[in-house]
Amino acid sequence: MKTLIIGVGGMTNGGKSTLSMSLHKKISCSCIIAQDSYFKHDSLVPVDSNGFKQYDVLDALHMDNMMREINSWRTDPELFLRHRGLIPEPSSTDKKVYVLIVEGFLIFNHRPLNDLFDKRYFLEIPYDVCKRRRSSRVYAPPDPPGYFDGYVWPMYQKNRHEMESIVSEIVFLDGLKPKEELLTALHKDVVQEIDRLREED
Numbered sequence: 001m002k003t004l005i006i007g008v009g010g011m012t013n014g015g016k017s018t019l020s021m022s023l024h025k026k027i028s029c030s031c032i033i034a035q036d037s038y039f040k041h042d043s044l045v046p047v048d049s050n051g052f053k054q055y056d057v058l059d060a061l062h063m064d065n066m067m068r069e070i071n072s073w074r075t076d077p078e079l080f081l082r083h084r085g086l087i088p089e090p091s092s093t094d095k096k097v098y099v100l101i102v103e104g105f106l107i108f109n110h111r112p113l114n115d116l117f118d119k120r121y122f123l124e125i126p127y128d129v130c131k132r133r134r135s136s137r138v139y140a141p142p143d144p145p146g147y148f149d150g151y152v153w154p155m156y157q158k159n160r161h162e163m164e165s166i167v168s169e170i171v172f173l174d175g176l177k178p179k180e181e182l183l184t185a186l187h188k189d190v191v192q193e194i195d196r197l198r199e200e201d
């Protein structure tokens with residue numbers, strides 16, 4: 001049995017969830033683990049010196065739970081899929097490749113997770129587009145006034161700097177490109193990886 005772990009990282013509202021979901025739909029035996037699902041309860045997230053809730057740090061996430069879920073997939077991907085109703089399609093080849101798509105804004109900043117990726121992608125968009133897309137999204141709790149400029153953007157810059165000091169092999173994707181174009185490029189890349197794995201030994 002072969003496995004492939006793909007990291008779809010990127011800026012907030014860069015298009016990670018959209019691209020990951022579309023990729024998952026095109027790749028059989030694939031599933032998604034999303035970092036957004038592991039945010040701690042608001043009562044556990046402290047406030048910074050400016051009064052902003054510190055959501056854009058690894059400490060705001062239950063990374064231990066996320067790693068447990070990923071390790072459960074690594075132990076038995078087929079069982080993992082079956083438990084989630086994602087039963088693998090019968091395939092003409094017995095050379096199945098199970099693909100895990102891990103998506104999130106801080107996936108490459110957590111070293112134990114970063115170490116697991118076979119391929120890393122990072123969706124980036126300019127400041128003004130990021131701010132506009134973010135303003136039409138409602139988080140729980142919603143962003144307070146001034147949150148983007150006072151907290152989210154400076155934290156993005158800090159986290160990105162940290163990521164670049166940890167990781168070297170990242171494929172940067174232009175999140176301004178049409179969704180279909182991004183999907184076509186990523187899908188081609190992933191299929192190439194799957195074929196390479198199938199051909200091994």
Ligand SMILES: Nc1ncnc2c1ncn2[C@@H]1O[C@H](COP(=O)(O)OP(=O)(O)O)[C@@H](O)[C@H]1O
Nearest residue numbers: 011012013014015016017018133175177178179
């Ligand atoms: N390639 C794209 N071009 C234009 N808008 C996009 C693109 N990808 C995503 N979006 C839009 O941007 C917003 C954020 O997308 P989402 O996938 O939720 O981002 P993320 O998961 O990175 O926070 C959504 O409204 C989505 O429809």
Ligand SMILES: NC(=O)c1ccc[n+]([C@@H]2O[C@H](COP(=O)(O)O)[C@@H](O)[C@H]2O)c1
Nearest residue numbers: 011012013036039055056105139140141
């Ligand atoms: N519980 C939540 O899901 C929650 C709450 C507050 C802020 N956020 C925001 O989520 C962002 C990361 O997720 P996206 O990459 O999907 O935008 C962070 O910038 C963070 O500020 C999420």
